Amino acid sequence: xxxxxxxxxxxxxxxxxxxxxxxxxxxxxxxxxxxxxxxxxxxxxxxxxxxxxxxxxxxxxxxxxxxxxxxxxxxxxxxxxxxxxxxxxxxxxxxxxxxxxxxxxxxxxxxxxxxxxxxxxxxxxxxxxxxxxxxxxxxxxxxxxxxxxxxxxxxxxxxxxxxxxxxxxxxxxxxxxxxxxxxxxxxxxxxxxxxxxxxxxxxxxxxxxxxxxxxxxxxxxxxxxxxxxxxxxxxxxxxxxxxxxxxxxxxxxxxxxxxxxxxxxxxxxxxxxxxxxxxxxxxxxxxxxxxxxxxxxxxxxxxxxxxxxxxxxxxxxxxxxxxxxxxxxxxxxxxxxxxxxxxxxxxxxxxxxxxxxxxxxxxxxxxxxxxxxxxxxxxxxxxxxxxxxxxxxxxxxxxxxxxxxxxxxxxxxxxxxxxxxxxxxxxxxxxxxxxxxxxxxxxxxxxxxxxxxxxxxxxxxxxxxxxxxxxxxxxxxxxxxxxxxxxxxxx
Amino acid sequence: xxxxxxxxxxxxxxxxxxxxxxxxxxxxxxxxxxxxxxxxxxxxxxxxxxxxxxxxxxxxxxxxxxxxxxxxxxxxxxxxxxxxxxxxxxxxxxxxxxxxxxxxxxxxxxxxxxxxxxxxxxxxxxxxxxxxxxxxxxxxxxxxxxxxxxxxxxxxxxxxxxxxxxxxxxxxxxxxxxxxxxxxxxxxxxxxxxxxxxxxxxxxxxxxxxxxxxxxxxxxxxxxxxxxxxxxxxxxxxxxxxxxxxxxxxxxxxxxxxxxxxxxxxxxxxxxxxxxxxxxxxxxxxxxxxxxxxxxxxxxxxxxxxxxxxxxxxxxxxxxxxxxxxxxxxxxxxxxxxxxxxxxxxxxxxxxxxxxxxxxxxxxxxxxxxxxxxxxxxxxxxxxxxxxxxxxxxxxxxxxxxxxxxxxxxxxxxxxxxxxxxxxxxxxxxxxxxxxxxxxxxxxxxxxxxxxxxxxxxxxxxxxxxxxxxxxxxxxxxxxxxxxxxxxxxx
Numbered sequence: 001x002x003x004x005x006x007x008x009x010x011x012x013x014x015x016x017x018x019x020x021x022x023x024x025x026x027x028x029x030x031x032x033x034x035x036x037x038x039x040x041x042x043x044x045x046x047x048x049x050x051x052x053x054x055x056x057x058x059x060x061x062x063x064x065x066x067x068x069x070x071x072x073x074x075x076x077x078x079x080x081x082x083x084x085x086x087x088x089x090x091x092x093x094x095x096x097x098x099x100x101x102x103x104x105x106x107x108x109x110x111x112x113x114x115x116x117x118x119x120x121x122x123x124x125x126x127x128x129x130x131x132x133x134x135x136x137x138x139x140x141x142x143x144x145x146x147x148x149x150x151x152x153x154x155x156x157x158x159x160x161x162x163x164x165x166x167x168x169x170x171x172x173x174x175x176x177x178x179x180x181x182x183x184x185x186x187x188x189x190x191x192x193x194x195x196x197x198x199x200x201x202x203x204x205x206x207x208x209x210x211x212x213x214x215x216x217x218x219x220x221x222x223x224x225x226x227x228x229x230x231x232x233x234x235x236x237x238x239x240x241x242x243x244x245x246x247x248x249x250x251x252x253x254x255x256x257x258x259x260x261x262x263x264x265x266x267x268x269x270x271x272x273x274x275x276x277x278x279x280x281x282x283x284x285x286x287x288x289x290x291x292x293x294x295x296x297x298x299x300x301x302x303x304x305x306x307x308x309x310x311x312x313x314x315x316x317x318x319x320x321x322x323x324x325x326x327x328x329x330x331x332x333x334x335x336x337x338x339x340x341x342x343x344x345x346x347x348x349x350x351x352x353x354x355x356x357x358x359x360x361x362x363x364x365x366x367x368x369x370x371x372x373x374x375x376x377x378x379x380x381x382x383x384x385x386x387x388x389x390x391x392x393x394x395x396x397x398x399x400x401x402x403x404x405x406x407x408x409x410x411x412x413x414x415x416x417x418x419x420x421x422x423x424x425x426x427x428x429x430x431x432x433x434x435x436x437x438x439x440x441x442x443x444x445x446x447x448x449x450x451x452x453x454x455x456x457x458x459x460x461x462x463x464x465x466x467x468x469x470x471x472x473x474x475x476x477x478x479x480x481x482x483x484x485x486x487x488x489x490x491x
Numbered sequence: 492x493x494x495x496x497x498x499x500x501x502x503x504x505x506x507x508x509x510x511x512x513x514x515x516x517x518x519x520x521x522x523x524x525x526x527x528x529x530x531x532x533x534x535x536x537x538x539x540x541x542x543x544x545x546x547x548x549x550x551x552x553x554x555x556x557x558x559x560x561x562x563x564x565x566x567x568x569x570x571x572x573x574x575x576x577x578x579x580x581x582x583x584x585x586x587x588x589x590x591x592x593x594x595x596x597x598x599x600x601x602x603x604x605x606x607x608x609x610x611x612x613x614x615x616x617x618x619x620x621x622x623x624x625x626x627x628x629x630x631x632x633x634x635x636x637x638x639x640x641x642x643x644x645x646x647x648x649x650x651x652x653x654x655x656x657x658x659x660x661x662x663x664x665x666x667x668x669x670x671x672x673x674x675x676x677x678x679x680x681x682x683x684x685x686x687x688x689x690x691x692x693x694x695x696x697x698x699x700x701x702x703x704x705x706x707x708x709x710x711x712x713x714x715x716x717x718x719x720x721x722x723x724x725x726x727x728x729x730x731x732x733x734x735x736x737x738x739x740x741x742x743x744x745x746x747x748x749x750x751x752x753x754x755x756x757x758x759x760x761x762x763x764x765x766x767x768x769x770x771x772x773x774x775x776x777x778x779x780x781x782x783x784x785x786x787x788x789x790x791x792x793x794x795x796x797x798x799x800x801x802x803x804x805x806x807x808x809x810x811x812x813x814x815x816x817x818x819x820x821x822x823x824x825x826x827x828x829x830x831x832x833x834x835x836x837x838x839x840x841x842x843x844x845x846x847x848x849x850x851x852x853x854x855x856x857x858x859x860x861x862x863x864x865x866x867x868x869x870x871x872x873x874x875x876x877x878x879x880x881x882x883x884x885x886x887x888x889x890x891x892x893x894x895x896x897x898x899x900x901x902x903x904x905x906x907x908x909x910x911x912x913x914x915x916x917x918x919x920x921x922x923x924x925x926x927x928x929x930x931x932x933x934x935x936x937x938x939x940x941x942x943x944x945x946x947x948x949x950x951x952x953x954x955x956x957x958x959x960x961x962x963x964x965x966x967x968x969x970x971x972x973x974x975x976x977x978x979x980x981x982x
Contacts, residue, residue: 060611064618065796072786072793079782120551121615127555290866291570295563302563305556372863375781 078379099386126384129377138319153220155420164192164413191443194229197222218432403463569870590877620868629810644711646911655683655904682934685720688713709923894954
């Protein structure tokens with residue numbers, strides 16, 4: 001809607017209030033692209049300029065300034081890549097593609113972005129980005145809907161973990177990896193289990209589809225899936241490194257994971273109203289609201305890590321807990337009442353806008369406050385994920401063949417799991433579960449560090465992650481648009 | 492205004508729309524404080540719990556989760572310390588005090604927060620916080636007002652650099668540091684020059700005073716002051732480390748610094764409208780606006796560092812460049828016009844609210860988008876600055892005496908500089924220039940690393956930084972309230 005507003009540049013400028021400069025001309029295409037060229041030249045010049053130190057603290061000051069520049073470059077590149085939205089593709093695809101391009105420029109002799117890949121601060125910001133994303137998704141998800149789809153989500157998760165694990169361990173490993181041990185097959189199977197919910201959730205959000213039951217099933221199943229995947233990883237790691245499975249440890253991890261999610265939601269729901277009322281007494285305003293929300297998210301992410309789960313599981317639980325209802329105390333009821341009074345007698349267009357404003361003040365303010373932090377950090381995660389892809393590891397025939405076989409297994413394992421989602425659309429659920437991402441990459445890295453995953457198999461797992469990540473969003477978008485032809489990208 | 496709204500908890504709840512749960516009781520004081528107690532117990536338990544690794548990537552995952560928890564603890568502590576607002580003190584004082592307490596808990600045998608002090612990620616986030624703060628302040632500052640006060644700002648800056656440098660080098664050094672070399676005196680003088688504009692700017696903002704000419708003079712002078720201070724530091728470092736001053740280098744740094752600020756503003760003002768129109772064509776919406784603004788800020792911060800200035804100088808320049816006028820294209824003029832039409836016939840209270848909404852949509856949206864990022868990062872900077880204070884270095888009589896003498900010199904040097912601000916209030920300008928902060932601490936650290944500042948003198952400089960930082964805000968708040976007795980904290 002707002003997207004079409006400025007397709008003719010400056011078209012409506014003269015209708016703006018007196019503050020607009022009337023003489024400002026609409027820039028011509030030449031002028032426009034000269035600005036782009038100038039910007040690109042500027043950025044690449046900057047990347048080539050060595051940074052001086054600002055009077056001492058040499059290393060740290062220089063490193064920090066370098067990170068400032070990297071963030072700016074990645075954010076602008078990610079936004080420009082958002083152009084894929086014009087061809088009805090989710091922006092996240094563009095961000096991943098930018099990452100793959102930047103991450104493989106070294107193949108063309110450009111090594112500018114190599115240090116970025118290993119920089120601890122950039123990796124932290126990307127990790128914080130995916131935590132913020134899952135928090136936002138948790139805020140937008142609804143516990144009641146999740147409960148309604150709970151059993152089906154459990155079914156989807158179980159099938160989607162068991163089938164790829166079994167196929168990877170019992171079929172692909174013995175048949176295609178003839179020179180590999182059973183331990184290697186076990187690890188390959190484990191690496192096929194965990195759905196990367198971030199990418200799917202982003203597609204659902206881009207297409208305004210989050211509130212459908214298919215999306216809720218996928219989100220619920222992906223959380224269970226993550227828990228199951230991490231349990232499998234823990235077990236497989238124990239088998240590989242010690243040769244024996246400690247049943248008590250496995251039991252403890254399983255119980256902890258389920259208690260964490262259930263406990264977080266129950267205790268959080270009970271505690272949040274008191275907390276928000278308490279804090280509204282201490283210090284009102286948006287600053288307090290933001291601090292309370294983000295601290296909740298970070299503490300839950302920490303707790304998840306502390307009991308051995310991925311931080312994103314905690315962030316998602318925090319988002320579920322902080323249902324917007326607990327923040328309604330912060331809205332100014334007098335203003336809301338007055339705007340509502342005006343809205344009743346207003347013409348329809350204005351009424352819609354006023355209702356939107358009221359909704360913004362009453363319901364959605366927490367999401368709106370978190371959103372800019374997401375703008376800053378979430379694209380960093382997706383570009384950095386794309387940068388993890390090494391194209392040069394790809395191009396040998398046997399590697400490509402093995403990769404295609406394993407990718408096929410990866411797709412089949414998840415798509416069949418969609419059956420458990422009936423009467424919801426099983427294809428949307430199945431393809432929604434298909435992307436593997438950061439968790440698959442982590443599994444591969446651990447396997448390599450334990451010595452059971454070779455360099456070649458590592459490349460293969462990475463290709464599987466890439467293909468499931470790149471192919472699922474367009475297929476998913478196609479399926480969703482087939483179901484509801486009027487679906488538009490969210491603004 | 493909103494601060495008094497909820498002083499009686501739940502008082503207005505029944506006036507809210509039907510979405511409120513009517514049975515929710517007003518919590519009693521006992522229940523309230525039991526929640527606080529529970530929260531504190533929870534946080535301190537968390538800090539004591541060792542973090543397990545989430546299935547591999549041991550070090551990094553654990554370190555990142557630890558940072559998540561630290562951020563949450565610091566943000567909540569900073570907000571609670573914001574209670575000093577109740578006794579009419581700027582919240583930044585509370586944040587510094589929290590930092591000093593957390594940073595010196597090790598004196599009581601609690602070493603929980605010691606690793607935080609040296610953590611590279613936390614230091615980066617704090618640095619990004621002060622960059623964002625100066626960007627916000629630049630956005631709120633007005634180039635025209637700055638130009639009007641330009642000459643006076645230059646006068647204030649020059650006097651405020653020359654007087655403390657001369658007093659430190661020629662009086663305090665030779666008289667009180669009898670066993671120290673002239674090089675030490677030079678360094679002590681240099682450490683007294685640079686105003687820490689962040690703290691003063693925050694006080695001005697907290698008291699809604701940023702748009703007065705005194706505030707503009709201080710902000711302008713502090714930028715010049717930072718440039719002058721860094722030139723002095725470069726020169727003094729060169730003298731100390733090589734024994735000779737390279738006039739070409741000094742000239743180059745000077746010219747670069749002035750060209751940077753002037754060039755940034757001129758080129759930026761010329762380029763920004765084209766850029767924002769270009770980007771509004773590529774991808775409209777708040778996400779683009781945010782990305783453009785924050786990338787501008789980060790690139791300018793990088794450029795400042797690249798030519799040897801502090802990144803905050805660049806961020807401030809970026810804020811000046813991105814005057815909100817360039818973002819008015821993004822507002823939806825139809826909605827604004829409709830709301831304005833309603834506003835004309837509305838009762839006064841509602842009209843004020845609607846005008847505020849219009850202002851929010853037309854003028855202040857960039858600041859509003861940056862604000863949550865500020866909520867996340869700016870308090871980290873002030874708490875971390877407070878944590879830099881080591882109380883145990885303070886308590887020997889000779890150290891205290893020397894510290895008091897140098898602090899007195901530090902105050903005199905800046906307060907006399909206020910004279911150049913006439914006819915503006917010279918006391919507000921003079922005391923506004925008095926706080927030394929991160930730059931002073933950096934100077935001290937460099938001097939120590941070069942071997943000309945002893946451990947004792949290092950403590951003394953730190954005490955000077957603390958006292959100027961802690962004493963200036965309340966004195967400044969007192970002077971501002973004397974000038975305009977109705978001044979209220981900004982919401």
